Amino acid sequence: xxxxxxxxxxxxxxxxxxxxxxxxxxxxxxxxxxxxxxxxxxxxxxxxxxxxxxxxxxxxxxxxxxxxxxxxxxxxxxxxxxxxxxxxxxxxxxxxxxxxxxxxxxxxxxxxxxxxxxxxxxxxxxxxxxxxxxxxxxxxxxxxxxxxxxxxxxxxxxxxxxxxxxxxxxxxxxxxxxxxxxxxxxxxxxxxxxxxxxxxxxxxxxxxxxxxxxxxxxxxxxxxxxxxxxxxxxxxxxxxxxxxxxxxxxxxxxxxxxxxxxxxxxxxxxxxxxxxxxxxxxxxxxxxxxxxxxxxxxxxxxxxxxxxxxxxxxxxxxxxxxxxxxxxxxxxxxxxxxxxxxxxxxxxxxxxxxxxxxxxxxxxxxxxxxxxxxxxxxxxxxxxxxxxxxxxxxxxxxxxxxxxxxxxxxxxxxxxxxxxxxxxxxxxxxxxxxxxxxxxxxxxxxxxxxxxxxxxxxxxxxxxxxxxxxxxxxxxxxxxxxxxxxxxxxxxxxxxxxxxxxxxxxxxxxxxxxxxxxxxxxxxxxxxxxxxxxxxxxxxxxxxxxxxxxxxxxxxxxxxxxxxxxxxxxxxxxxxxxxxxxxxxxxxxxxxxxxxxxxxxxxxxxxxxxxxxxxxxxxxxxxxxxxxxxxxxxxxxxxxxxxxxxxxxxxxxxxxxxxxxxxxxxxxxxxxxxxxxxxxxxxxxxxxxxxxxxxxxxxxxxxxxxxxxxxxxxxxxxxxxxxxxxxxxxxxxxxxxxxxxxxxxxxxxxxxxxxx
Ligand code: BGC
Numbered sequence: 099x100x101x102x103x104x105x106x107x108x109x110x111x112x113x114x115x116x117x118x119x120x121x122x123x124x125x126x127x128x129x130x131x132x133x134x135x136x137x138x139x140x141x142x143x144x145x146x147x148x149x150x151x152x153x154x155x156x157x158x159x160x161x162x163x164x165x166x167x168x169x170x171x172x173x174x175x176x177x178x179x180x181x182x183x184x185x186x187x188x189x190x191x192x193x194x195x196x197x198x199x200x201x202x203x204x205x206x207x208x209x210x211x212x213x214x215x216x217x218x219x220x221x222x223x224x225x226x227x228x229x230x231x232x233x234x235x236x237x238x239x240x241x242x243x244x245x246x247x248x249x250x251x252x253x254x255x256x257x258x259x260x261x262x263x264x265x266x267x268x269x270x271x272x273x274x275x276x277x278x279x280x281x282x283x284x285x286x287x288x289x290x291x292x293x294x295x296x297x298x299x300x301x302x303x304x305x306x307x308x309x310x311x312x313x314x315x316x317x318x319x320x321x322x323x324x325x326x327x328x329x330x331x332x333x334x335x336x337x338x339x340x341x342x343x344x345x346x347x348x349x350x351x352x353x354x355x356x357x358x359x360x361x362x363x364x365x366x367x368x369x370x371x372x373x374x375x376x377x378x379x380x381x382x383x384x385x386x387x388x389x390x391x392x393x394x395x396x397x398x399x400x401x402x403x404x405x406x407x408x409x410x411x412x413x414x415x416x417x418x419x420x421x422x423x424x425x426x427x428x429x430x431x432x433x434x435x436x437x438x439x440x441x442x443x444x445x446x447x448x449x450x451x452x453x454x455x456x457x458x459x460x461x462x463x464x465x466x467x468x469x470x471x472x473x474x475x476x477x478x479x480x481x482x483x484x485x486x487x488x489x490x491x492x493x494x495x496x497x498x499x500x501x502x503x504x505x506x507x508x509x510x511x512x513x514x515x516x517x518x519x520x521x522x523x524x525x526x527x528x529x530x531x532x533x534x535x536x537x538x539x540x541x542x543x544x545x546x547x548x549x550x551x552x553x554x555x556x557x558x559x560x561x562x563x564x565x566x567x568x569x570x571x572x573x574x575x576x577x578x579x580x581x582x583x584x585x586x587x588x589x590x591x592x593x594x595x596x597x598x599x600x601x602x603x604x605x606x607x608x609x610x611x612x613x614x615x616x617x618x619x620x621x622x623x624x625x626x627x628x629x630x631x632x633x634x635x636x637x638x639x640x641x642x643x644x645x646x647x648x649x650x651x652x653x654x655x656x657x658x659x660x661x662x663x664x665x666x667x668x669x670x671x672x673x674x675x676x677x678x679x680x681x682x683x684x685x686x687x688x689x690x691x692x693x694x695x696x697x698x699x700x701x702x703x704x705x706x707x708x709x710x711x712x713x714x715x716x717x718x719x720x721x722x723x724x725x726x727x728x729x730x731x732x733x734x735x736x737x738x739x740x741x742x743x744x745x746x747x748x749x750x751x752x753x754x755x756x757x758x759x760x761x762x763x764x765x766x767x768x769x770x771x772x773x774x775x776x777x778x779x780x781x782x783x784x785x786x787x788x789x790x791x792x793x794x795x796x797x798x799x800x801x802x803x804x805x806x807x808x809x810x811x812x813x814x815x816x817x818x819x820x821x822x823x824x825x826x827x828x829x830x831x832x833x834x835x836x837x838x839x840x841x842x843x844x845x846x847x848x849x850x851x852x853x854x
Pocket of ligand 1: 167185186243290369370497
């Protein structure tokens with residue numbers, strides 16, 4: 099035997115041993131989820147299947163400690179671990195302290211959905227998703243119950259703060275970025291609430307009567323974009339009914355559309371007690387499982403019993419049961435709980451606070467800035483008014499709430515930024531807030547009414563300061579819609595304060611800035627002329643004071659834009675007449691009579707001037723748009739639209755470029771303009787330019803023709819408009835579609851609702 103032969107043989111032997119071991123491990127670790135799930139289902143008893151299809155009635159220890167929202171069921175006999183699921187869209191919602199434990203378990207309150215969407219920055223939103231998902235993973239949770247992306251049909255929806263936009267293109271793309279970020283950590287997201295959970299009034303039972311076209315083009319479209327671009331692990335069906343049936347009972351929705359048309363691969367879970375009746379004790383489990391609502395959350399005994407009975411009687415097909423079990427188990431297989439991930443309980447909260455500060459500032463929208471009132475100059479002394487300045491609102495209430503360690507107030511943020519504040523006012527508000535009585539949720543609702551400053555006092559404040567900053571705060575919550583009076587409209591004391599402060603400060607030649615620390619749209623028309631500048635700060639998360647200070651001082655140049663319309667008055671909103679449904683005293687049915695003309699689509703159709711239009715937002719600098727170029731004047735396989743953006747002002751800044759399109763008229767009415775693309779430039783220095791390119795796909799051209807159950811791009815001329823808002827159109831061109839294109843035939847769904 100030669101030396102060569104021996105070493106070769108040895109090498110081969112080593113290779114075989116190593117590769118054998120590798121194969122053994124890889125078989126164990128990489129056994130496809132589907133095979134594993136199938137083999138487990140084959141071994142499960144009927145009772146185990148019924149249990150798996152319902153959330154676990156018994157919390158496992160960790161879920162209990164976390165006070166997470168729920169778990170899937172453990173089947174220890176088969177080595178199936180429970181997965182922990184917890185809210186929500188603005189960050190992980192878990193309990194911060196545990197019995198007999200000195201450690202704290204805080205999480206980051208990231209900016210709320212509306213604030214994130216207003217950045218129009220998908221890369222930044224993805225980064226926020228990554229940070230959120232990292233906290234989910236490091237606290238041992240498998241699935242985050244978010245993002246929420248229902249359409250902001252009415253300014254009054256109590257959960258609008260969790261959602262992204264009145265427009266499905268914005269909502270879908272922001273949601274996709276968020277999900278991609280979360281899931282990069284190897285934990286799951288739950289895209290919710292599918293579908294049309296657009297109001298909180300009677301949310302558990304309201305029947306939303308919506309035409310198929312409006313569903314397809316507005317309410318489903320955003321979910322479609324999100325599902326196709328991000329593959330969420332799970333989707334959460336909504337509480338409400340659509341056209342007579344609970345969404346969790348609808349096969350056309352949960353299977354035909356979600357899975358067959360869009361290719362969804364995960365599992366569907368119900369919202370908590372979704373589809374139940376008889377005081378939340380019963381649900382139509384046969385319809386739910388047959389429809390493809392795979393998991394019933396949080397799981398109630400009667401559902402388990404009903405499932406057993408229906409399986410035994412044959413009313414519920416075992417094939418449907420097995421399919422749902424497999425879908426759940428495929429996700430379990432990849433979950434951190436199943437894989438015993440050793441979570442640290444120690445995510446990098448400091449880094450996430452920094453990111454929150456950045457994202458919160460980037461989502462702020464400068465609505466007004468007369469005579470360059472902003473940014474503040476270094477020497478400016480500030481009179482900081484209202485409780486929301488000293489105790490700002492980081493986010494909304496309900497499952498979208500987060501238990502953060504600290505919320506940075508505006509006085510804190512401004513002082514840290516070196517801005518001098520009027521001490522008499524900071525002392526006054528600090529003392530006011532120190533009364534335990536005021537430490538309630540509605541502190542800025544009720545008790546602040548008592549605070550009034552008389553003329554002499556305001557005169558003195560105006561003499562002693564350069565600028566007044568008035569922060570208007572609003573909080574809203576899950577389960578409750580907002581009111582028009584004292585919520586959508588300003589309260590009397592707020593109006594009075596804006597009026598009095600501006601009277602005295604303007605008389606002294608000083609500026610007035612209003613900061614809106616709100617989660618949803620409010621009325622601005624009646625008072626906006628009294629302020630020199632208005633900064634819509636939203637509810638930008640726990641670093642609110644720092645983010646606001648960054649923008650007010652010019653450290654960050656505002657680049658957020660509105661993802662919804664601010665009407666002059668509530669009644670101008672296209673859905674106002676029909677919201678929240680009939681009968682008015684206790685709505686049972688909500689008729690979506692505005693059809694596809696939601697938000698700016700409706701304002702433009704009726705030619706109603708808004709207070710601030712969709713897509714609007716100012717900067718401390720200016721941008722020019724030039725060199726619009728279409729890759730072709732005839733549409734064949736997509737068109738690329740490019741445009742040059744140049745910073746023509748004095749500050750470095752970012753611009754959001756919005757692409758609108760008007761499709762040719764045909765047998766159906768079409769909106770005057772619809773958003774079909776957007777992009778945000780990098781930070782452009784004064785004088786610097788960037789070419790932005792946006793792609794139009796064939797589906798972007800299509801409208802939904804209900805009679806033909808198809809998405810169709812009509813023949814004719816398509817106008818392309820590049821704008822800085824839906825009204826500020828800078829450049830236009832057009833292209834032609836020479837022949838009508840049937841883009842997609844869909845499954846017949848939703849009998850056409852009779853809503854005329
Ligand atoms: C909400 C969901 C939430 C669930 C679990 C429900 O009331 O509608 O958004 O994820 O509770 O907390």
